[in-house]
Amino acid sequence: MNNSYESLAQEIVALSSVMSVSGYEARGMDEICRLLGKGFDRVETDAVGNCFLWKYCGRDGAPKILVDTHFDEIGMLVREILTDGFVRLVPIGGLSPSVLQAADVILYGKEAIRGVIVSTPPHLRSADENRLPDCEELLVDTGYPKEELEALLPIGSPVGFAPVYRELLSGRLAGKSFDNKACAAIAAHAISSVPKEKLAGDVVLMLSSYEETSRLGGASAGAFSCTPDYAMVIDVNLATVPDVPKVETVPLGGGLSISVSAATDLNLTRAVQALCKARGIAHTMIAAASSTGTNATSIQLVDGGIPTVDIGLPLRNMHTYNEVIDLSDAEALCSLVEAFVCDREIADRFCGREELPR
């Protein structure tokens, strides 16, 4: 692997391995502080599970810049303890039964135990049986007696995919929860590496909660409490696969994506596009007419309106345990975040609020 990618890849893998199934983001907080804390001045959390990493520019009255990356991941919860070591699960976030058969999972009860989601072998499947069980009917095989499971795994315990990562060709990585912890790791890397005097304002990286279950969840409350002047929302974006029209996807390896949308700030979007052009950062423009399908929708409607730009990292196999990203895209995103938090022109333009008429 290219050397310049290596440390970024390691940081992405380390952060993606932290269990943070929606609603359980707080369980990973110590690990987040250990991994990201040293690059920031202050770490705090709020009532709905958001985590804020602040880096101050050291000037009084400086603008506040929000970079949002949701930190929760899709997963499952323990729904029912059955006999012979089987546990029934319920999904958290959009999970397709077709990618869950025979998956390796970890059940985070009083201790973390391993399990395998059941599947039917071809020997026992009848030819006309082309339907998979609903996600709500999925069973996981744990190998513990029922009584012990009842003690070990309270109902509602989170269940996540086992973190196993592989390097593919062309500097691509495969593994779990790059949606959206790859973006969180990249943003943290970028902000940490900028010397504070270069910052255009005080920067807060918000690791927002439960995006996968409710887009109006963590991020809007978080944006309300940190009152930024303007914001960049970074989330993964569906990458090209043969079975989907090209226009609905972004190319993997083509750089980051910038959404043009009626639901985000057009001026900020154009300013960021110009920044990419000026710095030679690879990017694709996408038309996300009425909605970006990300936290941008909710953040920009908070606290009198926050100018928001929506940025995407192309990712294939979204919501599986083998999401694929391209590290050249990661590097492009990293360059943009660095440039964005240092850009004084953007800061001057989007800082401050109009007074209400009195």
Next chain:
Amino acid sequence: MKRYDKDLTLLRELSLLFGPSGCEGEVADTIERALPSLCDSYTRDRMGNLIALIRTGDPEKKQRRKVMISAHMDEVGVMVSELCEDGLLRFDTVGGIDVSVLEGRKITLEGACGKISGVIASKAIHHKERKDRNKPTPMAKLFIDIGARDRAEAEGYVSVGSFGTFDSEFYRFGKDGAFVKGKALDDRMGCAAMISVMSSLMGDRPKADLDLYFCFTVREEIGLSGAKVVAQRIAPELAIVLESTAVADLPDTEDAKRVAELGAGGALSVMDRSTIYDRDFLAFARWIAEEQAIPVQLKKYVSGGNDAGSIHKSGVGVRTLALSVPTRYLHSPACVASVSDYHSVTRLVEAMLRSMTPVLP
């Protein structure tokens, strides 16, 4: 009695090897390296089968009993069938893999520059229609992504006909690590059991005059072909096939459809889709198990098939027995078996071989 492969080092090593049907070289090489100390002599035949002989008793004796013990080295896998312009690969399955366990999987492919990793890519749930979310994605809509940006880059690493297997961790889990999870437990558990038995027999040879042929066979998953030629050449009187069997023991399965139970010992087959087993031999196996207090169960439902199907009909006919480790989620990247069942199978095979006499039971 001694517990073989107690810490599962051997099974772990074998499970992680790359060996789809027709491409068993890596498994055969690994086993072959161990064979010099595990038998008196051995051959690797032109098909890739490994045949190892242990002669016990008085080597001068003419009247000897020939017994074949076999397990297959191959596993289910995939094969690249087309390199697409965008660098993605179309593929087919080698052996019976249900399409529902393919989507989203890690794959190891073998090609010009050795092994590389890939992921089976498909349309994300966001692009799937609601009515399709409960259906397995058909083969025509699955692709292997090795990270290549275009066909030319992919051609540097793989070609049409490149073989692949699941890339899956091997680990123990459950209470006290009572279970094991991994790919290719079918039939590396059989291979590992044979190696344990061979090692024990070489340390303490049975007294009876026996020619014990331990056969590690190829291409079982595509139609029992390796064992067929081996059985013809050896022309044994008796054969023991060591296998994995599907179990159908999920909580909502009705009793009548359950095949076997995990933790209740090796499963002896009475009949499956390819063989009706020899009754006397089966009775002998059950008697030895009872005598030595080794847990054993009967396979309760007629399903599956294995190398016995070709062995029992070979030459003038062979009295054949199948002893299987009950295994959940067979032919998936996450097969699950009970460690105690695996050990029971090893013990029962050894006990049977030690109790054989030169005349029929």
